[in-house]
Amino acid sequence: CGVFGVYNHAEAANLTYLGLYALQHRGQESGGIVSVQDRIFHTTRGQGLVADVFKQRELDALEGDKAIGHVRYSTTGGSANSRNLQPLVVDTADGGLAIAHNGNLVNGTEMRRMLERRGSIFQSTMDTEVIVHLTALSRENTFSDRLVEALKQVQGAYALVAMDENQIIVVRDPHGLRPLVLGKVGEKGIVVSSETCALNLIEAQFWRDVEPGEMVVISPDGIRSYFPFQKQKRSFCVFEYIYFARPDSNLDGINVYNARKAIGAKLAEESPVEADVIIPVPDSGVPSALGFSQASGIPFELGIIRNHYVGRTFIEPQQQIRHFGVKIKLNANPHIFKGKRVVLVDDSVVRGTTSRKIVKMVRAAGAREVHVRISSPPTTNPCFYGIDTPTRQELLASSHTVSEMCSYITADSLCYISLEGLYSALNAKRVDYCDACFSGEYPIPFPNQVGDQQLT
């Protein structure tokens, strides 16, 4: 998911709309904005892309100089559920409250059962609502203290933007799993965003990252920073660099595009191959393929063209024409492939279905040899912290060796970057990151129910 917020700007909702546009890659299922003006909360949320949810009329109704927004990519709670829209907005004994959340709680189900037994009635199936109920139930005096009390009871990943009638509060979980940055906009405006690319769009100045475990309270009294939680090992999601974040964002001071190029270059060094041409699998494989090409000296070509007009509404055709499959979205240009030894570079293999289809498509386009290079280590484990990986059984790498996977996708060779190579390309220390989907070393333990359900 992506979260965004604007404090103290006359066009708070319009800026939030633009910010969500820049964060659209983090979630395409639904979008929402909540603004507040004179204690009244204004809300627009809907399924689909930002451009579909908000029209001029909706934006005009979002009055106020404070707004928060969210784009959703479902991990918990299911997707095609019109109740699962964010930001969540509720009335509490202490006034209105809105919350937008990126991440996943590992004890969400357990906490929800406990709250339901105590009489709470949930309006959605999202784990985020647990935080809302716990905040509403707290007897602490201030909004920030109530939110702290709530967050001390949950475990997992969260980059949160919360708003009451006076203030915006941003919080990052103690491990810092998901990104969150602060910026400055206009005369006195403050902006918060999942990624820096959204700051660029609205011409906000990057100010700084929110630190793991930090709560920043932005109110008429000024901006205050707190570290109310027990300190934990920093574990930023390394997959943000590999796939999830936009290449024009900087995460923790590292530019994502440069990181991907460096990973591609390292991959070329670790797993070289004699070939005529380097071809990225668009769009996610492009920067690492460029790095691979520059490091190996083998020319880079855009041999696979992506149709950008295939939307979320795309329906797989039935029966006779089913085999067109991936070609609707990606097509190999035969002119580039004829008689060539090809290196295909992609960021990850999840189920393996895309890679298998692409390898076949590239051979049909005339490639003589097809070598696949992947800019992440094999994805052997599911993510419980906010990235929607399928269950362990569905992950090709969880039950197949690299050579078995190579046969499955029908490639001449298949190589992944090593974990060491990945961190050396990022020029980073492994201890500071989460790489559980590649290593199985989960930084936050999860209750057995979650494990039993998803780990079998």
Ligand code: 5GP
């Ligand atoms: P596969 O066909 O192996 O299941 O899918 C691999 C492709 O999915 C890769 O091209 C990769 O870019 C993309 N991918 C990897 N992780 C994710 C994810 O979390 N969400 C989406 N939508 N695509 C992903």
Ligand code: SF4
């Ligand atoms: Fe990121 Fe993988 Fe960790 Fe999930 S398990 S937070 S995708 S590194």
Ligand code: MG
């Ligand atoms: Mg891809």
